[in-house]
Amino acid sequence: MTVTEPTVGALPRELLVFEGARQIADGDCVIAGTGLPLLAGLVAQRTHAPSARLLIESGVIFPKVVPTPLSVVDPRIMHAPSKLGSLIESLGGFVQRGLVATGFLGGAQIDARANINSTWIERGTGRVRLPGSGGANDIASHCATIVVLTSHEKRRFPERCDYITSPGFLDGPGARRRAGLNPVRVKVVTDLCVMEGDDAEGELTISALMPGATVEEVLANTGFTPRVADHLGVVAVPSPEHLALLRDVLDPDSRYFPERLKNGNT
C-alpha cells in the first residue's frame, strides 16, 4: 500500500465499516454489537460524530471502547462508561423507551421487505439452527433506523425469510403500523451495494454501488429483484487517515479483518 493509492488498499469489508459509520449522525444514540457495527460506531465517534453515544445491549452505557472487544461483555467494551447496568436497562430503558435512533444488526437472511432472520434456516429436508434474536428483535422493533452490514451472497437475500426474527417492513407498506410497531428506515450495506427503504415503500431499493460494482452483479447475487434508484450513487472510499484510524487504532490486531493479514495490508 502506498500513500498515493490509498483506496486501492481499502478492503471490501472495510468499506462496509465506513459506509456504516456515515449512517450515524452527531448526537445520535447508537446500539451496536461487536465486530463491524461497533467499529462503524467508533469510526463515527472519531470522525464526523464526536457526540454520538454507543449503547451496548449487555448494559454498558456510553463506553470509551478500547481495542478490540470480541463480545458485548468484553472488558474492553466496559471501559469508562457512563454506567454499567443490565440488559433490561439497555433494551428496556433505552431501546424500547425510544431513546436509540440507530441500531446495527446482522443476520443470516435479509429479505426484499428488509425482514431479518437469525433463528432458523430451511436447508433441503432439514433446518439449520442459528443463535436466535438476542437483542436484534428489540432493536428492529424500536429504533428509527436499522443498518445492516453484510456480505452480499444470494442465499442471504431471499424473497422472503424462512423465519422473521427481526421485523423490517413485514408484509409491506402499513404492515408495521398494523402490527403495532413504529415506522423504520432500513439501510443494508454490502460489499456490492447499498439498499435502503422505509415503511412507506415497504421494500428495499438499490441506492448506491460499491466502487467497481455493477447493478447486474448485484442482481445476480440477490435472491429477489430490488428496485433500482433513478440516481445511483457510488459509496465513497475512506481517506488514508480514516483507513489508518480503523487499522492502526480501532482494530490494530486485525481481530475482525483476518483478510488483511492474508492480503499483506498491515
Next chain:
Amino acid sequence: MTVTEPTVGALPRELLVFEGARQIADGDCVIAGTGLPLLAGLVAQRTHAPSARLLIESGVIFPKVVPTPLSVVDPRIMHAPSKLGSLIESLGGFVQRGLVATGFLGGAQIDARANINSTWIERGTGRVRLPGSGGANDIASHCATIVVLTSHEKRRFPERCDYITSPGFLDGPGARRRAGLNPVRVKVVTDLCVMEGDDAEGELTISALMPGATVEEVLANTGFTPRVADHLGVVAVPSPEHLALLRDVLDPDSRYFPERLKNGNT
C-alpha cells in the same frame, strides 16, 4: 417505678409494642414503618426472634437499626443493612413477590371485617383527608399476617370503613379470594384488647384483654360488635429486662413515648 413492681410501670402503649413483638416468629421477614411497629420488630429481634428480618418500604433491606428513626428514610434506619435499594425492590421484589410473612400497619379506621382506612374520613358534611396508602395497601394485599397496633377509640372502629385503603376481609368470607387476593390473618392490638380473625371467619373476634380491661369496656369503645372468643386470654406484661430494653436501648429519648416523660417513668 420500683424493681419489685415492674409491670405497674408498663404504659398501655408499651404493652402494644410487646404484644406486637409476639406476633413475629423467628426467621420471619417483617415489614414495618417507624414508631411502635418498628419498635415491636426490634424487641422481637432482641428477644425471641433473633433471626427475624426487618424490611423497610423505602428500600432498606434488613437494617441494624440505631435509635430512634422518625422516618422510613431516616439515616438511623439505613444503618448497616443487607442492601440499600428502592421502593419497588421492597414492595415489588419482597412484598408482592410473597416473601414477607408479616406486615405492620396503622390507620385511622379499622372495621368489623378488618379493612383499614388511611385515606378519607367522612365528618359531618365534609371529609377529612388523610395521608393515603403509602405501602399499606401493598402490604395488606400480599402479606400472610397483618398486625395493627392502635389506640382503642370508638371512632377508630366503625362497622364499615368510609373508604377501604387496605383490604382486610373485604365483604366477608371468600371476598378476598373473589377479588384475586391471597388469604390473610389479621391481629389488632389495642390498649384494651386483642382482636383477630382470618378469611374463613371474615370478621374480628376479641381473643384477649389487656391487663385490667373488660369485655364491656371494649364493646363500649368499639363501633361494631365483635364476637368474643370462648376462652379469653390476658396479654402478658413484659419482664423488667424487656421493659428496660425498650426504654433504655431502643427508644432511649422517648421519641415515641412522650407520656413516659409526663408520667415520670424515665
Next chain:
Amino acid sequence: MAVGVHQLLNPLGQARVMSAAEAVQSFVEPGAVLGLGGQNINRCPMALVHEVVRQDIGELTVVGCNLSLPLDHLVAAGLVVRTEQGSGNLEKFGTLFSWRRAVEANRIEVRDYSHLSMASRFLAGAMGLPFMPVRSLLGSSILERLVAEEDAVVTADPWSGEPVVLVRACTPDVSLIHANAADADGNVVIDGVTSHEVDMVRASRHVIVSVEEVLPAGAFDDQPERVTISGAYISAVVEQPWGAWPTSVYRRYDYYESEIDGYQKSAKAGDEGPRAFLAEHVTAHADFDAYLAATDPGASARTAMAEQMRSLL
C-alpha cells in the same frame, strides 16, 4: 406511538451544568406534570422547589410516591392543580397541612395509588411501556376510583384467569431530584435508598438534578458501578450544597428537625401561615444560598447536622 412513550430526548446525554434559576426557567413550564424526588424527610429537592416557587410557575400536576415538604410548599404557593401519589405526609412530623386543606376544599384534584402501584407506573414509563400490571389494589376503594376515572383497568391473567390490575405509565414532563453527587455529564450518584427516583427519572422527558457536589466529567470512569442514574436521562445539573436542607442527604447531613417543625407549625392553622413562611424563607431571597445564610447564619445548624450524620454511619 404507544401511550406514555415520549419522543426522543434530544440531544441525548447532553446534560449541562447550570444554576437552579436557569434550569427551572429552561425546563419547568406552567401546566407541567412535575415529578418530585425524595421521600418524607430525606433528599427532598428543596433548592429546586424554592426556585419553582420563586419563579411562580403554576398549574402544576405533581406526581411522586411519597410527597412531602416540597409538595406542601408548592401547594401553599398556589402552584398545584392536581396530585397523583401514594401518600402525602411527613410521618412523625405530621400531615401535609396545605395539601390537606386544598384537597378537602376541592381546590386541587387528587389521584390515590399505593406506593407500589405508583412506582410501577414510573417503571412502565422508564421501560417505554403503556402500563404495568400490579397485584395490589384489588378489592380496595383506591381501585374503585381509579377504574371509574379510567386510570386503571382490572384484567384477567391470561394463564391463570386471576384478576390483575393494569396501571398507566406515568411520564413526567420534568422531574426534580437532589443527589449526593454528579459529574459534569450528569451521571448521578445517590447514597442511601433511592425510593422511586431511578424509574421516575428514566420515565421523564426532562430531569433537573441538584447535587451536593459536581465532579469533572469522567470522575466515575473507574467506578461506573457506583453510578445510580446515567447522565443520558439528565437535562440539567445544579451544584447546590445543602440543596435538600432541612431534609437529609445520606452520608452528608441529617435532617434538621426544628426547621421542619417550624414549617409544620406555620402550616397547621391555615393558609396564611405557610404563605408567610415562604415569603420569609423563599421569595425574600435571591437564591438558596441566601436562604441558607439568612436562616442558619454561621452555618451552625448545618455543621451540627453534618456531624450528626457522621456519627450515624
Next chain:
Amino acid sequence: MAVGVHQLLNPLGQARVMSAAEAVQSFVEPGAVLGLGGQNINRCPMALVHEVVRQDIGELTVVGCNLSLPLDHLVAAGLVVRTEQGSGNLEKFGTLFSWRRAVEANRIEVRDYSHLSMASRFLAGAMGLPFMPVRSLLGSSILERLVAEEDAVVTADPWSGEPVVLVRACTPDVSLIHANAADADGNVVIDGVTSHEVDMVRASRHVIVSVEEVLPAGAFDDQPERVTISGAYISAVVEQPWGAWPTSVYRRYDYYESEIDGYQKSAKAGDEGPRAFLAEHVTAHADFDAYLAATDPGASARTAMAEQMRSLL
C-alpha cells in the same frame, strides 16, 4: 395464587457457605428449571456447571437470556431437555455446536424470545407478577410460535388500543451465577454489567452463587449501596476463585481465548468431541480446583489473564 409466584422462601435470608458439590446436591434436582447467569464469555458459572455435569443431574430445562458455554456443556453431557432463551452463541467464538445439533435433531425443545422479552419474564418473576408487557416481538415469527404455544398473548393497550405482547413470568427452580464477591450472609457484589442476572435471581426459588471471594458477614455494612443482590435471595454461597474460568470476571481476570477455542474446536464436528472434552476437563476431576490445576499447571494462564484484566481497567 397467581401464576409464577412461589411460596415463601424458607427461611428467608439464611444463605449458607458450602462447597459446590454440596450446593448442587442440595438445590439442583433432576427435571429442574435451571437459570444460568453470565453472558457470552463473561462471568459464566463454570464451576457450578462442572458440578452439575459431575453429578449427572438431567432432564433440565435451562433458561437465560444469552446462553453460552455452560449450556453447551450441559447439552453435550445429555442433561438438557428444553431451553428458553434469547440467544445461544459465543459471538466471535462461534455458535453453540452441541445445542445446535440437539435442537436440529429435535432432541431438545427450544423456545425463542428476544433478550428484552426474556429479561422481562425474569422481571415479572422478580416482582411477583404473572406476566410482563413488552412492545417487542410484534409481527415476528418468534411471536407467532409463542402465541401458538400459549406462552405469549397479544392484547390491546386499554388506553390507546395499540397491540402489546404479554409474556409469562419465568421463575427458575434454581439459578446458578458467578460473582466477584459475597459476604457470608450471601450479599452479592457484581462488578461490570449484570446482564439479566439480578432479576433472574430474584425470580428464583433457590440460588447458588459462586464467588471469587467470600467475605465475613457484615463486610458491606459500610457500603450497602455496593451490594448488587441481597442475600435474601441466596440459598448457597460457594467460594471458588477462578470459578468463571475460562470466561472473564470484570476487574479480576480476562477470558482465556485458547481454552474457549479448544472447547469450540472439540464441539464442532459431532457429539463425541465435547463428550471427550468434558470427560477430560470435568468428570476426570474431583472438583474445579483439580480441573484448574490440571489444565493450567503453575497457573500461568490465570496469572496472565489477571494481568491482562488489570491492564484494561
